[in-house]
Amino acid sequence: MFTITTLSLLLSQQAPADNTDWDKEFGVEEQVRDPETGELPVDPYLKDNANAGANPFDGEKLAHAFGGQAGIQRIAERTIDLAETDPRIAEIFVSHDMVRLKRTLGEQFCYLLNAGCDYTGRTMRASHDGLGVTRKDMNALVENLQIAMREAKVPFGAQNKFLSRLAPMSDKIVERP
Numbered sequence: 001m002f003t004i005t006t007l008s009l010l011l012s013q014q015a016p017a018d019n020t021d022w023d024k025e026f027g028v029e030e031q032v033r034d035p036e037t038g039e040l041p042v043d044p045y046l047k048d049n050a051n052a053g054a055n056p057f058d059g060e061k062l063a064h065a066f067g068g069q070a071g072i073q074r075i076a077e078r079t080i081d082l083a084e085t086d087p088r089i090a091e092i093f094v095s096h097d098m099v100r101l102k103r104t105l106g107e108q109f110c111y112l113l114n115a116g117c118d119y120t121g122r123t124m125r126a127s128h129d130g131l132g133v134t135r136k137d138m139n140a141l142v143e144n145l146q147i148a149m150r151e152a153k154v155p156f157g158a159q160n161k162f163l164s165r166l167a168p169m170s171d172k173i174v175e176r177p
Contacts, residue, residue, distance in 0.1 A: 063115035076106035
């Protein structure tokens, strides 16, 4: 129960000014995007194709089935667009640099499909550390990738080959059952 003293103290407090910069008040630093790429800065790391999580396929047949570099990039971007609006997993993506994610996912897919790209992202474990990704989350993302591949008219056999290359990576991504 409020006492009269407590109530009078609450009523006598002044509301903060409307122009209060709360980020400054709490020491939140604004991150500035790179003017060329539009990406947020990240801590330095070793850039290596080995970070892609698997070896690329031999030959160019799968890359062609996915529409080459441009088609692969569209599939990666569509996968992320779907994930951002998927109520099952959208929360995972809220505080991430989507510009960077779309670029590096496209690079990873392009590298794995042997379409002539290098992967410049972090390792799968480092990229997903602390996100608390579950097996259900991973399955939802794969479903979004399947939708993106179907929309791009990637043949079903090519989709399955690609998914079989990605599947073992889940051990480095999933943190919780």
